[in-house]
Amino acid sequence: MNTSTATATAAVAQDVKEQVAQGVTMLDRITNLLIDRGPDILFAIVIFIIGRYIAKLLKNIAVRMMTHANYDHTVITFVSQIIYYAVMALVVLSAVNKLGVPTTSFIAVFGAFGLAVGLALQNNLSNFASGLLILIFKPFKAGDWVNIGGVEGSIKAIQVLNTAIITKDNKTVFIPNSLITSSQVTNSSYLDERFIPFLFDISYNNDHHKAISVLKDIFAKDPRILNNDTMEIGIKEFADNSVRIAAYPKVRRQDVIPTTYDIMSAVKDAFDANGIEIPYPQRVVYVQKAEQKDN
Incomplete structure (x- = not known):
């Protein structure tokens, strides 16, 4: 070699x-x-596995709650994904911190970023948070007939930032969720049975006992009225031009509108047949003739 x-x-x-x-x-x-x-390392892996399980569990709970509340599918997907990734971010930070990697700087950066986004989207975040409150407390659901801030109609959808309402004349009104949570909400579909507040005016010259008897007979003939035996009916007040008789029949929720129309028509026919006058508004005007001066 x-x-x-x-x-x-x-x-x-x-x-x-x-x-x-x-x-x-x-x-x-x-x-x-x-x-x-x-x-x-072992604890970090355990934290990640358990944290991922908790994130999926919270996501599924949110999906079930929103599905039960008839939220739109897009809203359900969006909100559930936000919940999942927010929890996973905390899980990853916890696991990395357990490995000895300093996370203070990451938290500071995320905090500053979150503050900037929050200030830029303050109103939208308020609407988003209000939407979650509506989901949790459920003052209404899709299909309910409501009155919110003077807007009356049927709930079409509860969306991320607003709630869509279909009005009686088939218009769609979008109300920001933050306004809903800070306003009075009247839900006419919340209970299965409702009272219809009737108010009938008759002339002072008519016999109010006869008028009440006629009204009771009309209510008794309508099978949709549930409280004929216990219904409140009587003189409510003495108005300027009429005696006002109030009645509160109870009906099923879906019978409110047709029963109202039918009862009003039947009352008009019965009052006419029995000579019971529905008075017009009256106003007495005094005309004073000016005195002529002698020339």
Whole structure:
């Protein structure tokens, strides 16, 4: 073997020896790291697995709640994803922190970013939070007939930032959720049975006992009225031009409008047939003639 070949062989052997030494050193470092940080790594993995399970659980709970409240599918997907990723962000930060990686800087950056976004989207975030409150407390659901801030109609959909209402004349009104949570909401569909507040005016010249008897007979003939035996009916007040008789029949929720129309028509026919006058508004005007002066 010549000198150059021996030199090359020695160089190769030296490289192999160095690589083996580096490999052993790296293996020793990994072994020491696993021994020193093994429990923390194990806890970090456990935190991630349990945290992911909790995130999925909260997401599924939110989906079930919003589905039960008849939220739009797009809203359900959007809100559930926000909940899932928000929880997962906390889980990842907790796991990384357990590994010994400082997370203070990350939290500060996220906090500053969140503050900037919050200030920029303050009104939208308020509407979003109000939408969640509507979901939790459920003052109404899709299909309910409501009156919100003077807008009356049927709830079409509860969306992320607003609620859509279909009015009687088939218009769609979008009301911001923050206005709903700060306004009076009248839900006519909340209960299965409702009272219809009737108010009938008759002339002072008519017999109010007869008028009440006629009204009771009309109510008794309508099978949709549920409280004929206990219904409140009587004189409510003496107005300027009429005696006002109030009646409060109870009907099922879906019978309110047709019963109202039918009763009003029947009362007009019965009053006309029995000579009971529905008075017009009256006003007495005195005209004073000015005295003529002598020339």
